[in-house]
Amino acid sequence: MLITIPDILDQSKLIEINELLDQGQFKDGKLTAGWHAKLVKNNTQLxxxxxxAKQATALLTNALQRNPAFAHATLLRQMRSLLFSRxxxxxxxxxxVDDAIMGSNRSFRTDISFTVFLSDPESYEGGELIMDSSVGEQKFKLPSGSAVIYPSTTLHRVAPVIKGVRQVAVSWIQSLVRSAEQREIxxxxxxxxxxxxxxxxxxxxxxLLTKTHANLLRLWSEP
Known part of the structure; x- marks a missing residue:
């Protein structure tokens, strides 16, 4: 299931997070990439x-946890710490494709990936998030404060930035329901x-629909 969620961050929180990022120290993004992703990853990360990063993470995590659409779409079991990229x-x-298993003890399964856009799309050229699908490529360059949520099984890339600066937050979720098809139902x-x-x-x-919803969760969830 691939969905977009608008206005996860209001304008005041968006400004606050971007001001925090301006104060942070960004490093080579290859430091957090897998052995093959290092070959194609060219960005910086906080x-x-x-x-x-800790302050920005607290602000955005709180906003995500308070968003009903995010909760309904992800059925969150646990979430990796947010990663801010520039x-x-x-x-x-x-x-x-994002690593299937993450964490130092290899105990975190990635079911869902997501990107929260922090830059105004008019402030930079290029930088679309592009996903391969059975119907061709899907491109995302959302308004600042919006998010796109997609299965971690998806092959994807970020197009070259031509002008301006693209800032995003990304993370990964282990859902209570492993299957993307079941989560969509x-x-x-x-x-x-x-x-x-x-x-x-x-x-x-x-x-009756509430009964069905509850029983599907009982049938498919892995608490």
């Missing part, structure tokens, strides 16, 4: 130990029952 002119990230049922409740209140049909 060290997780940096004070600015692309200046000439920088890009070639085709790659649960997400659709959840959205349908919520829309029905808004229109008709607590009805017999709403109760």
């Amino acid at each position: 060290s997780g130990r940096d004070k600015a 692309y200046e002119p000439g920088m890009e990230y070639g085709n790659h 649960i997400y659709d049922v959840d959205n349908t029952r919520r829309a029905l409740f808004e229109r008709e209140g607590k009805s017999r049909e709403f109760d």
Whole structure:
């Protein structure tokens, strides 16, 4: 399931995070890349130990946790610490797939990847997030404060930045439901029952959809 979520960050929090990033020390992005991704990764990243990174992480993590659409789409079990990336002119990230297992003890399975766009799309040229799919390439260059969520199985890349600076936050999620197809079914049922409740209140049909939603979670979740 691939979805976009607008306005995860309001304008004041977006400004605060970008000001923090301006104070941080960015390092070569290859330091956090896998052995084959190093060959195609050309960006800089804020060290997780940096004070600015810790403050920005706290702000964005709080916003993500408070966003209902993010919660419904991810069925979050655990999330890796946010990684703040910067692309200046000439920088890009070639085709790659995110590591299936992460963490020093190799205990974190990546089911979902996501990117939160922090730069105004009008402030830089190029830098689209491009995903390969069965219907061809899909390009994303979202308004600042918006996010795109996609299965970690997806082959993707970042197009070269031609002008300006592209700043994003990325991370990975281990979901309660491993399968992207099953997560999409649960997400659709959840959205349908919520829309029905808004229109008709607590009805017999709403109760049946709520029962189905709960039982699908029981059937497919891995708590």
